[in-house]
Amino acid sequence: xxxxxxxxxxxxxxxxxxxxxxxxxxxxxxxxxxxxxxxxxxxxxxxxxxxxxxxxxxxxxxxxxxxxxxxxxxxxxxxxxxxxxxxxxxxxxxxxxxxxxxxxxxxxxxxxxxxxxxxxxxxxxxxxxxxxxxxxxxxxxxxxxxxxxxxxxxxxxxxxxxxxxxxxxxxxxxxxxxxxxxxxxxxxxxxxxxxxxxxxxxxxxxxxxxxxxxxxxxxxxxxxxxxxxxxxxxxxxx
Amino acid sequence: xxxxxxxxxxxxxxxxxxxxxxxxxxxxxxxxxxxxxxxxxxxxxxxxxxxxxxxxxxxxxxxxxxxxxxxxxxxxxxxxxxxxxxxxxxxxxxxxxxxxxxxxxxxxxxxxxxxxxxxxxxxxxxxxxxxxxxxxxxxxxxxxxxxxxxxxxxxxxxxxxxxxxxxxxxxxxxxxxxxxxxxxxxxxxxxxxxxxxxxxxxxx
Ligand SMILES: [Fe+2]
Numbered sequence: 057x058x059x060x061x062x063x064x065x066x067x068x069x070x071x072x073x074x075x076x077x078x079x080x081x082x083x084x085x086x087x088x089x090x091x092x093x094x095x096x097x098x099x100x101x102x103x104x105x106x107x108x109x110x111x112x113x114x115x116x117x118x119x120x121x122x123x124x125x126x127x128x129x130x131x132x133x134x135x136x137x138x139x140x141x142x143x144x145x146x147x148x149x150x151x152x153x154x155x156x157x158x159x160x161x162x163x164x165x166x167x168x169x170x171x172x173x174x175x176x177x178x179x180x181x182x183x184x185x186x187x188x189x190x191x192x193x194x195x196x197x198x199x200x201x202x203x204x205x206x207x208x209x210x211x212x213x214x215x216x217x218x219x220x221x222x223x224x225x226x227x228x229x230x231x232x233x234x235x236x237x238x239x240x241x242x243x244x245x246x247x248x249x250x251x252x253x254x255x256x257x258x259x260x261x262x263x264x265x266x267x268x269x270x271x272x273x274x275x276x277x278x279x280x281x282x283x284x285x286x287x288x289x290x291x292x293x294x
Numbered sequence: 295x296x297x298x299x300x301x302x303x304x305x306x307x308x309x310x311x312x313x314x315x316x317x318x319x320x321x322x323x324x325x326x327x328x329x330x331x332x333x334x335x336x337x338x339x340x341x342x343x344x345x346x347x348x349x350x351x352x353x354x355x356x357x358x359x360x361x362x363x364x365x366x367x368x369x370x371x372x373x374x375x376x377x378x379x380x381x382x383x384x385x386x387x388x389x390x391x392x393x394x395x396x397x398x399x400x401x402x403x404x405x406x407x408x409x410x411x412x413x414x415x416x417x418x419x420x421x422x423x424x425x426x427x428x429x430x431x432x433x434x435x436x437x438x439x440x441x442x443x444x445x446x447x448x449x450x451x452x453x454x455x456x457x458x459x460x461x462x463x464x465x466x467x468x469x470x471x472x473x474x475x476x477x478x479x480x481x482x483x484x485x486x487x488x489x490x491x492x493x494x495x496x497x498x
Contacts, residue, residue, distance in 0.1 A: 068497050068498070069304065069307075069433075069498065070303065070304075073303055073304075073306055074306055074307055074432075074433055075306065075307060075308065075309075075432035075433065077430075077432050079432075082430060083430070084350075084428070084429045084430020084431075085309075085430040085431075085432065086351070086430075087350040087351040087352075087354075087430065087485075087486060088350045088351070088356060088428055088429075088430040088431050088485045088486060089430070089431065089432075089435075089485070089486060090435065090485060090486055090492055090493070090495050091486055091487075091489070091492060092489065092492055092494070092495075094435075094436075094495050094496055094497045094498070095456055095457055095458075095494055095495065095496050095497065096456060096496070096497050097452075097453045097456045097496040097497060098413075098415035098416075098452050098453065098456070099415075100413040100414075100415050100416075100418055100452065100453065101366075101372060101376065101377055101411065101413050101418070102364065102365065102366065102372075102418065102421065102423050102438075103423065104376050105364075105372040105374035105376050105377055106364060106374065106390070107364070107373075107374075107388060107389060107390035108373065108374055110390065112329050112330035112332075112333065113322075113323070113329065113330050113331075113388060113390070115320075115330075142302060144301035144302050144303075144304060145301060145302070146302055155318065157313065157314065157315045157318075159313075165313040166315075167313040167315065167316065168316075169312055169313060169358070170312075170313055181315075181317070182315075183315040183317055183318065185318070219308075219310065219311060219313075219314075221310070225374075226374075226376075227362075227364050227423060227425070228498070230362070230425065230434065231304075231305060231307065232307060232308065232309070232310055232427060232434065233305055233306060233307055233308040234308040234311075248308055248309070248432075251432065252306050257303065257306050258306075260303065260305055260306065261305065261306060261308075282305050283302045283303065283304050283305045284304060284305070285304040287301055
């Protein structure tokens with residue numbers, strides 16, 4: 057097969073490694089997903105490009121969720137999460153905006169829509185935004201989020217997780233996902249994590265704990281790499 | 295680590311869930327015409343408003359949806375190295391914006407009328423790509439907005455042509471009067487509904 061090799065290669069996602077909907081106990085997965093299968097389209101320039109510098113607009117620089125002001129430290133287990141944002145060739149993606157949000161140590165979000173009867177922490181908002189460096193590395197401090205039950209779902213509890221949104225070099229490389237912690241007993245029962253039909257795809261959403269003896273600080277550290285869609289997708293700096 | 299023959303599998307998508315932080319939205323995020331809230335808007339092109347509602351099954355408003363828009367500048371160029379003309383792209387135009395829906399499911403963008411361009415896949419009509427994120431949407435939904443000003447270009451557009459003929463009108467925004475001194479266009483999205491009313495979405 058001859059293949060014209062454009063400078064970028066995007067293929068539709070492997071469906072077996074992406075969530076299948078609807079999901080039991082999550083009514084919005086019924087109401088909000090189209091009945092018609094998505095329509096195949098050519099990937100034209102609009103899809104293959106994307107905003108290269110969102111820093112002025114989104115103003116990243118908030119990578120410590122555990123301290124909201126000097127001396128005001130969130131309750132919970134202090135953790136450090138780091139890793140690389142890669143393209144499918146394993147090249148680091150520089151300059152990607154990484155947005156994070158999560159529940160507090162008691163499993164409650166600082167969000168007026170979370171009306172659960174669990175305590176809010178006055179020292180924890182749980183949102184941050186950072187930028188990958190030249191090698192595609194990102195890192196942030198936070199506290200380990202608590203688990204929380206999903207309302208009206210028949211005792212489905214979300215395991216501890218961090219929501220992550222990444223704005224990479226192309227609109228086709230856009231990614232929103234959730235990071236889980238390896239070894240959590242609730243992972244085996246989570247309906248979102250297990251909505252990936254291919255069981256081999258699930259561990260890729262799990263952060264790995266770095267052995268404490270390798271961590272130079274008084275926190276627990278986790279490592280998690282993120283792969284954005286696209287081969288040869290990392291554009292040269294303009 | 296470059297593995298040209300063994301690409302890494304892309305990380306799986308998940309929903310934004312019900313608690314996407316409201317503090318992530320700032321004034322001007324839904325304004326594509328400027329690089330930041332502080333920057334002056336671009337002087338090129340016709341400034342327009344693109345607005346509408348996001349509805350879920352039964353026509354109920356989809357509250358707290360996030361819409362992300364991406365489009366070419368007024369001359370049909372992208373400030374991105376994959377566009378051969380990127381050096382001539384409008385330096386004051388970002389082309390990206392993010393809007394969110396209110397209790398009625400309503401959203402609004404301020405932008406410029408995009409230019410069309412020649413793509414290897416065919417001549418692209420002026421258009422805005424929209425991605426929808428919301429609780430329960432496990433992978434973003436992607437669609438494209440076209441404009442009623444360009445019926446001939448729309449007819450030739452390779453992406454619009456991929457849509458069954460009877461549904462193409464659903465992807466063409468409607469004139470919606472004037473606001474803030476600008477022409478406004480209306481584009482409603484029905485995430486799930488009758489086959490002749492549900493918004494066509496594309497393979498991402
Ligand atoms: Fe969550």
